[in-house]
Amino acid sequence: MTGYRVDPAGVNAVIGAVVKSAQPIDKAVTALEGHVSSAATGASSAIVGGALQDAFQTLGAQLQEVRSRVPAVLHGAADAGKAVLEGDETMAQQIVGLATGALTETQVLRSMARGGAVPR
Structure with missing residues (x-):
């Protein structure tokens, strides 16, 4: 055991806050598309309209990413x-690292071996 302590209510609160914070992104992108x-349609120039669409x-x-x-x-x-x-801390770190694409399994395991927090 590495000493991690997880408060399920705290995890749920953070996930809820992220969902709430991300909702305006979807609304803004949808509005921006329109x-x-x-x-582009209303531009008096095909060049301007094309440039807007390309941009x-x-x-x-990037926004879709x-x-x-x-x-x-x-x-x-x-x-x-x-x-x-459930007590499977190694699997937990691998899931987070791989889900975010920010960490490789090697980075996660090295950090755990040093006893430190997983790098971001």
Whole structure:
């Protein structure tokens, strides 16, 4: 045992806060898509309309990446919390690291071997 202590209510509170914080991102992106489309259609120049669409495609891809990572992180955090509560701390760290794509299994295991917190 590494001494982790998990408060299920605390985990649920954090997950709830993240979900609440992420909701405006979805609303903003959806609204932005409509505005860009309207502006591109209403532009008096095909060049301007095309440039708007091109710019939004790049930005849209980046925003979609953020939108897709939030659920993955939330599922990873929930699974990790459950695993820790069940006593499988190694699996919990692997799930979090792999779900976020921020850590490799090697990084997780090295950090645990040093007795420190998992790096972010």
